[in-house]
Amino acid sequence: MDQTVTEELKQDIKKQDQEKVKQEDFKMVTFTLAGRDYALDIMKVKEISKANKFTYVPNSAPYVRGVYNLRGDIISVIDLRIFFNQFDRDKQSNAANELENMIILRLEDHVIAVIVEPLEKVVGVFKDEIQPTHPLFGDINIKYINGVVEKNERLYVILDVEKIFNSRDTPEIKVNIPKAKVVAKIDVETPLPTTSSSADFAAKDDINLKFISETLATFKVFYPSEINQKWLKNRFKDWANIRNKSGKDVQFSSEDEAKAFIKGFYSPYPNTLWDKTYADIIAGFIDKNKTGNFTVWNPGCGKGSETYSLSVMLKEHNSKLLLKILANDNDLISISTAPGLIIPSDKLDSTYKKYTVEGSNGVQFNKERKSSIIFEYHDVMHENNLPALDMVVMRDILSFVPVEMQGKLLQDVEENLRPGGILLLGQNESIDGRTNWKMEEKDNIKIYRKK
Amino acid sequence: MRVEYINPFVESAFSIMQEVLQTEVQRKELYLKKTSQPVMGVAALVGLAGDVEGRVLIDMSKVTAIAIASSMNGEELTELDDLVKATITELANMVTAQAVTKLHELGFKFDLTPPSIITGDNMQVSDLNVEALIVPLTVPHGLVEINVAIRERV
Known part of the structure; x- marks a missing residue:
C-alpha cells in the first residue's frame, strides 16, 4: 500500500517536472568569460563553431579579432573578453594554437561572431526566474544585461546581445566602448583649460x-x-x-x-513654427534618399510648435520616411495642449498650410502629422527609455538642467542615436570637446553627427 | 507617459471619489516620480496588459483607508479588517475600470487584472524603466494618491 502511494507520488512529481519543462519560456546558451558564467538567448544564436587564425583587419578596435569566412560569408569576430575588459592574460599565450570557441549570432540585420571561453550547455529558463540586474554589477555595463538567472546553483548573467552590438551596417565602429571609457568622457564639470x-x-x-x-x-x-x-x-x-x-x-x-x-x-523660433529657411538648412543635413523608419527624439517640446515644425520639415524633405517623433516635456500644462495645438492662422506659412485642417477652435495640424508624433509627459532627468534614434532635437535643453544631468543626458543620446544620426542643440550650445561627434555647419547652423 | 493617458485617470479618480464618498474632492498638482517611491500603508494594485502595460496603484494611509471604508459602508469601522480591504479593492476597481473605459473609447485596447491589496509599513514600489504619474487627491478622510505607471508596449 505504502509503496503504491510513493510510486504515485513519484509519478506525480515526474509529471510536474515534465510540465515545467514544457512551460520553459526560452532557452539560453551558457558560457564562461574569465571564470564567470554568462548566458544569452538561444534564438539569437545561429550556430556554434570552433576556429582560429582569423584574418586580421588592420586599424580595427582591439576587441575585433578579425574577420572569418563562414561558408562564403565574411563576418567579423569580436572577442568578448577584451570587449568587457575581462581578459585573462595568462591564457593569451596558448590562444594562438588552440581553437577558439565561437558563438555566431544572428542579430537584427547582420551576423557576427563572438569569441568566448568554454561553452557550457543549453539551459531552459522561465521568464519569472530572471531577476532584474543589480546596480552593483560593475564589470559589464548594466545596460548590456537583461537580467540574472540562477540555474543549478550558479548565477548566469544574461547578456542583451542586440544592445551590445546595436548597429546598422558596420559593427566594428558602432560597438560602443565599454562603460569605463564613456564615464571618463562625461566629466562635464572639468574646468576649461586656460587658453x-x-x-x-x-x-x-x-x-x-x-x-x-x-x-x-x-x-x-x-x-x-x-x-x-x-x-x-x-x-x-x-x-x-x-x-x-x-x-x-x-x-x-x-x-x-x-x-x-x-x-x-535662446535659439530662434521658441514656441513658434520654424521659418522655412531655417527648416531647410536643418533638413539639408538629412539624407534625402533614405527610406524606412526615421525616429526622432524631441525632449522639451513645450507646446509642440517645434515638434510639428520638425514633422513638416521631414515630410517636405523626404516623404519616403516612416516618421516617428517622440516628444517629451515635464510641463504638464504645455504638453497637454500639444496634441491639439492651435495655430494662429494669420501667421501660417504656405508650407505649413497644406498640412493643417480647420477645426472648430481654429487651425490645427492634420491627422497624418499628428499621428507621426507621440507626445509624452516625461521628465528627461528621470530614466530615458528610448528606441534607436536617427535624430535628436534638443535645443536649449542641456543648459537648463543641472550640470551633472547634462552628462547623463548626453550619454543617453549617445547610446541611443544610430551612427550617422544627427543631434541638434541650441544655437549657443556646443559639445565640441567630445570625441564621438563630428560637427557640421551650414549658414551658421551647427549640427553634430554621431561617428 | 503619453499625454492621452493622463486625463482618463485624473478624471475617473476625481469623479469616482466624489461619487462614492459624497464629499468634496480636491486635486493637487500632478507630478512625475522616478523608479522607487514610498507607499503610505494601504495600496490597491491593478495591473494592465495589452496595447499599454503597467499598473495603477491607489495608495493611502491606514487611517484614511479605514475612514474611507467606514463612509462607503455607512458604518463605523475601527480596524483594518477584511471589510475595509474589500472596500478599498472595490474603490480601486471602480477608478481603474472607468479610466480604462475612457481609454477604450480613445482606441487603446487592454485588460485589467483583479485588484490586490498590499498593506504594511515602510513599503516602496519600483517600476523598472517606467515613470510614475502621481495624482494626489485630498478628501476630508485624508490623502489618496493615484499612482499610474504605464507605457506603450514595444
Missing part, C-alpha cells in the same frame, strides 16, 4: 564670472558648463560693459536680472 583668449580676462572678471555662473545655477534658470561656456564668456563681457557704463554692479541683484542676462541665449 590664450583668457589673457584679457582680468582676475577680477574671472571672479565675477564665477559668481555670475553660480548665481545662475542657484536661481535655477541656467546651468553654466562646458556646453555653453563660450556664449557665457562673450555675454559676460557685454554685460560687464553695459553694467559698468550705467554705474551698476556686475552682479545680479534679482532673479529678473539673471533672466535678462540669458535672454539672448
Whole structure:
C-alpha cells in the first residue's frame, strides 16, 4: 500500500517536472568569460563553431579579432573578453594554437561572431526566474544585461546581445566602448583649460564670472558648463560693459536680472513654427534618399510648435520616411495642449498650410502629422527609455538642467542615436570637446553627427 | 507617459471619489516620480496588459483607508479588517475600470487584472524603466494618491 502511494507520488512529481519543462519560456546558451558564467538567448544564436587564425583587419578596435569566412560569408569576430575588459592574460599565450570557441549570432540585420571561453550547455529558463540586474554589477555595463538567472546553483548573467552590438551596417565602429571609457568622457564639470583668449580676462572678471555662473545655477534658470561656456564668456563681457557704463554692479541683484542676462541665449523660433529657411538648412543635413523608419527624439517640446515644425520639415524633405517623433516635456500644462495645438492662422506659412485642417477652435495640424508624433509627459532627468534614434532635437535643453544631468543626458543620446544620426542643440550650445561627434555647419547652423 | 493617458485617470479618480464618498474632492498638482517611491500603508494594485502595460496603484494611509471604508459602508469601522480591504479593492476597481473605459473609447485596447491589496509599513514600489504619474487627491478622510505607471508596449 505504502509503496503504491510513493510510486504515485513519484509519478506525480515526474509529471510536474515534465510540465515545467514544457512551460520553459526560452532557452539560453551558457558560457564562461574569465571564470564567470554568462548566458544569452538561444534564438539569437545561429550556430556554434570552433576556429582560429582569423584574418586580421588592420586599424580595427582591439576587441575585433578579425574577420572569418563562414561558408562564403565574411563576418567579423569580436572577442568578448577584451570587449568587457575581462581578459585573462595568462591564457593569451596558448590562444594562438588552440581553437577558439565561437558563438555566431544572428542579430537584427547582420551576423557576427563572438569569441568566448568554454561553452557550457543549453539551459531552459522561465521568464519569472530572471531577476532584474543589480546596480552593483560593475564589470559589464548594466545596460548590456537583461537580467540574472540562477540555474543549478550558479548565477548566469544574461547578456542583451542586440544592445551590445546595436548597429546598422558596420559593427566594428558602432560597438560602443565599454562603460569605463564613456564615464571618463562625461566629466562635464572639468574646468576649461586656460587658453590664450583668457589673457584679457582680468582676475577680477574671472571672479565675477564665477559668481555670475553660480548665481545662475542657484536661481535655477541656467546651468553654466562646458556646453555653453563660450556664449557665457562673450555675454559676460557685454554685460560687464553695459553694467559698468550705467554705474551698476556686475552682479545680479534679482532673479529678473539673471533672466535678462540669458535672454539672448535662446535659439530662434521658441514656441513658434520654424521659418522655412531655417527648416531647410536643418533638413539639408538629412539624407534625402533614405527610406524606412526615421525616429526622432524631441525632449522639451513645450507646446509642440517645434515638434510639428520638425514633422513638416521631414515630410517636405523626404516623404519616403516612416516618421516617428517622440516628444517629451515635464510641463504638464504645455504638453497637454500639444496634441491639439492651435495655430494662429494669420501667421501660417504656405508650407505649413497644406498640412493643417480647420477645426472648430481654429487651425490645427492634420491627422497624418499628428499621428507621426507621440507626445509624452516625461521628465528627461528621470530614466530615458528610448528606441534607436536617427535624430535628436534638443535645443536649449542641456543648459537648463543641472550640470551633472547634462552628462547623463548626453550619454543617453549617445547610446541611443544610430551612427550617422544627427543631434541638434541650441544655437549657443556646443559639445565640441567630445570625441564621438563630428560637427557640421551650414549658414551658421551647427549640427553634430554621431561617428 | 503619453499625454492621452493622463486625463482618463485624473478624471475617473476625481469623479469616482466624489461619487462614492459624497464629499468634496480636491486635486493637487500632478507630478512625475522616478523608479522607487514610498507607499503610505494601504495600496490597491491593478495591473494592465495589452496595447499599454503597467499598473495603477491607489495608495493611502491606514487611517484614511479605514475612514474611507467606514463612509462607503455607512458604518463605523475601527480596524483594518477584511471589510475595509474589500472596500478599498472595490474603490480601486471602480477608478481603474472607468479610466480604462475612457481609454477604450480613445482606441487603446487592454485588460485589467483583479485588484490586490498590499498593506504594511515602510513599503516602496519600483517600476523598472517606467515613470510614475502621481495624482494626489485630498478628501476630508485624508490623502489618496493615484499612482499610474504605464507605457506603450514595444
